[in-house]
Amino acid sequence: MQDTPIQKQWLDAFVSLFSLCKATSDEQIIILTESHSRQINVMLAELALQQLSLPFDITRIETKPASCAPIVRSTGASNVLDGQPHIVETLCKADFIIDLTVEGLMHARQTSDILKSSARIMTISNEHPEILARLPLDPAIKDAVKTAVKACRNASEMHVTSTAGSNLRVVMANTVTVGVWGWTDRPGTLAHWPGGLVVSFPRSSSTNGILVFKPGDINLTFKRYFESEVRFHITDDFVTHIDGDGTDARLMRHYLAGFGDPLAYATSHVGWGLNPHARYEALTMYDKDDLNGTELRALAGNFLFSTGANEFADRHTEGHFDLPMMDCTITLDGTKMVAEGVIC
Structure with a gap:
């Protein structure tokens, strides 16, 4: 996947997304990733923000194993922020969080507090970018x-x-x-x-x-x-x-x-x-x-x-x-x- 050439339509889709999110240069923007995040999507997010002349920070966290015996897939409940109070505090101070964690923050325990701080979270599903670009923001x-x-x-x-x-x-x-x-x-x-x-x-x-x-x-x-x-x-x-x-x-x-x-x-x-x-x-x-x-x-x-x-x-x-x-x-x-x- 890391060797997959970036296609223009994929980057255009990311640019369109961040434009619709009304991200601005005076906001604190954080890309949240983990070690197992889909790197091509991380690259596309970075390139799209750069194309829009939007400054951003990147927060990378080591991927954590599940705490249960069954194989966990597609839950929407990332555990990557568990035991990371300082990172959660940083996210609470952000304006715009681009969530590129593997499972996503939809049902994560920390999400409620982050949203109460007035940050907005844009979760990009852990998909091949072709899938994302195929579904227009309509x-x-x-x-x-x-x-x-x-x-x-x-x-x-x-x-x-x-x-x-x-x-x-x-x-x-x-x-x-x-x-x-x-x-x-x-x-x-x-x-x-x-x-x-x-x-x-x-x-x-x-x-x-x-x-x-x-x-x-x-x-x-x-x-x-x-x-x-x-x-x-x-x-x-x-x-x-x-x-x-x-x-x-x-x-x-x-x-x-x-x-x-x-x-x-x-x-x-x-x-x-x-x-x-x-x-x-x-x-x-x-x-x-x-x-x-x-x-x-x-x-x-x-x-x-x-x-x-x-x-x-x-x-x-x-x-x-x-x-x-x-x-x-x-x-x-x-x-x-x-x-x-x-x-x-």
Whole structure:
């Protein structure tokens, strides 16, 4: 990867991103990286800032091993700031943080304090730059995301169904909902690129029902499409049973059990994708090392169900699944937002 020649369209995409973030020369800008960060993306960030004549500092931290037995991938909960109070203090004094950590700061324990300090965080997903550049930063997506966020914040219940048998209800009152369109220009906010989705973080004991994953749905922790049916039985936020006779169910049962942590079975967030540029077949086109799966989280019309960390319910864990489901119907107080996988 370090020997991959930088292509103009990749650099142009990074320049466009930082321009939309309204970064200015009088701000303190920090690129946050770790030893295992994707170096070509670090280089692109540096070159883009230089092209925009924006001064910046780089903070590099040694990558830390996971503290659990299972292999951790694509959690959005970087542990790189654990035990680094002085670096966290420095980040709190920054205006604009470009997050190039491997897992990202979305669900990191320190992120809340950093955002409360009025810093804004731009998380660049740990993807091959071709993936990032393929997904344009589209103002139309921002409008669609804002509309979806408003609908979720005004709703009292989300109901998710499918012809495969899913029937999930989520209490939406007092639920924190965030929208991500791919860039951030406001203090105290975090965005990730690629963007184009709305997610709600249910309060405790808010999520109940059954989800049926069918062949063609997506497991982004394992970076594979489902090939057999898996059923999640969910009671008061927690997956209580995982049914299924195939490899998919067996892998999920074994993986979650390996954390030895009941919070790994909890609901993290629910929502749907709104990015029409995202490609369903993307998992088949890249090696696993080159792909983090954020494109599939934003895939237009998918229902995104996630387990694990939910900072708004005071739950932190390294156990995590992001599970985009196809062909679901999502309603808010009876109004269809998505109908059998198509945005209404």
